[in-house]
Amino acid sequence: MIQKKVKLTGREKSELIIEGIVTVVIMVLLNFAVLVLITQVLNRSPQVQDGIWLLKIGLNQNNTLQLWSWQWLFIFLMIIFDAIVVWWRLIRRYHQIQMRHVIAELHYIADGHLGHRIPFLVKTDLQKVIDSINALVDSTVQSMDEERQIExxxxxxxxxxxxxxxxxxxxxxxxxxxxxxxxxxxxxxxxxxxxxxxxxxxxxxxxxxxxxxxxxxxQNGTRLNTTEFSLTNLLEQLAASFELEAEKKHIDIDVRTTPSPLVMTADPEKLVRVFNNLLVNGLKYGQGATHIWLTAQQVGNEVIIKVSNDGAEIPNDSLSHLFDRFYRVEESRSQETGGSGLGLAIAQSIVALHGGYIYATSDAKMTSFVIYLPAAPGKKVAKPAAIQAAEKTQKKKAGTPEHATA
CATH class of the missing domain: 1.10.287.130 (Signal transduction histidine kinase, dimerisation/phosphotransfer (DHp) domain)
Incomplete structure (x- = not known):
């Protein structure tokens, strides 16, 4: 949004001119009243007259500064004072006009034009009010969009x-x-x-x-029953439970962890559901696969887990939708392989509960589901570069600036 100064209408310019003229007239009258008051005081007070006479004699004797210089100094100070008052009144009126413009813009937004923002750039604290209003409207619009998306x-x-x-x-x-x-x-x-x-x-x-x-x-407030466990043993037990089904499809399941055993703290029951869904997904949709690899590696305070298979490649257009509810790659929509369509969405939600991320990659050689989890509860891992790149690509396709927030 390009900000600009408040542009005054002809009527508002006339208002400022009238304000200036009225203020000048008032100050002239005020100066005249002060002059009359001083004159009356001098004429009615002999003591003041005597003091002025002695002051004249003293100035003439010292030959330092003539009395007329003090008179001109007094007039000069009065002119400066009048100018300051006139300027203050004009600025005050100008700020009131700016406020009227802001209020008019606010009423325009309140009438339903939520895509509009107050475009003014001012040099007072009113700018903070304008920025706050624009931020509030942005937040309101975002909340409304989220509400529509939820519905x-x-x-x-x-x-x-x-x-x-x-x-x-x-x-x-x-x-x-x-x-x-x-x-x-x-x-x-x-x-x-x-x-x-x-x-x-x-x-x-x-x-x-x-x-x-x-x-x-x-659901909000879903709690995790975290405990310390061996991820290595958990993956090996899962591989053993799927061994018969994998043998029927001539698929070998291989488990590797670094270090071994790899110990972490999380909710093992929910993670079993994640890995179970990913293994089922690989066995069902990994057409032509001969291997499924379960690998895990601890890097600092993060645990990176991959469930990979060497089956058919997933199209790029489908990768970004794999975790959507009820989404299935079109070629896999059959009674023989079709599931509920919620498995990967459940896996994503459980990983998010742990403060982690999950995404998928696929090429002609390998299809992998990559999971980033914190090694200890209460922490959240940094967003992987692959997810950041995917989000930037989606924003470019949607025409959204990269710096815009979601």
Missing amino acids: KSKDELISNVSHDIRTPLTSIIGYLGLIEDRQYHSEEELLKFSHTAYVKSKQMKVLVDDLFEYTKVR
């Missing part, structure tokens, strides 16, 4: 949940209806109908459980 997010959540629940629920009702109406021709077909209804019920349960977990970790 939009709630609507999308309800819509997505309704859609994802309705699809398996329709199948369940349909197959149970066939069983209820005895629309099967053999016991094998009956078992097929009941099995399909059972599978769809399990899909609904996964969605409901994930939705419950997501809302739970997103």
Whole structure:
């Protein structure tokens, strides 16, 4: 926003001129009144006249300064005093006019023009008021945008949940209806109908459980049950629990930590949910993968964890949306691999609760989910350079200046 000086209208300039003329007239009358008062005092007080006569004699004898010099000095001081008063009155009136302009701008903003800002640049404390008003409007607009985004997010959540629940629920009702109406021709077909209804019920349960977990970790005031534990042992136990499923897909899971064992303080139960979601994601969507690597390294007060696989590359356009609720890469939307779409959003929320960050990278060789966590609770890690670069790219695409705040 370009700031400028208050531009006076013709009427306001006339107001200043009239103010100056009126002040000059008042000061002339005041000076005349003072002169008359002094004259009357001199004429009515012999003692004062005698004192002035002695002063004249003394000045003439000393030949230092004539009386007329004192008279001119008095007149000069009166002129300076009058000029100061006139200037003060004009400045005071000018500041009042500036205030009127600011109030008019404020009323314009209050009428609903929230994109407008007070553009004036003044040299008084009024500038602090202008800057505060502009900052307040910026904060209000940001809060309103966030509120709209929350409402939009709630609507999308309800819509997505309704859609994802309705699809398996329709199948369940349909197959149970066939069983209820005895629309099967053999016991094998009956078992097929009941099995399909059972599978769809399990899909609904996964969605409901994930939705419950997501809302739970997103609530304000959610507490972490932190304890000191070995991250190395936790990752090894997770790898062992997924070993059978990985063998079916001919995938090897490798765990490496530096140092070994790597000990940290966090909420192990919630972190298990994070790593579990990332492993499930790798096994489901890592098409063509032969390895999954779980690596962790302590760097200073931070722990950097990577869950990587050598499967198919994730498109760049999808990387920035992976952690959005219900988002799935389009090629993976199938009944065979499709999950609730909340797994990565839950993982991001849990990592954020710990004061950390998570992001994804992908190329033709490797797809990795990178997690930064503080080694001890109560601290927050610095934002990784990869996330900062992604945010700058998004702001450039949206046309937002890099220095603007979110």
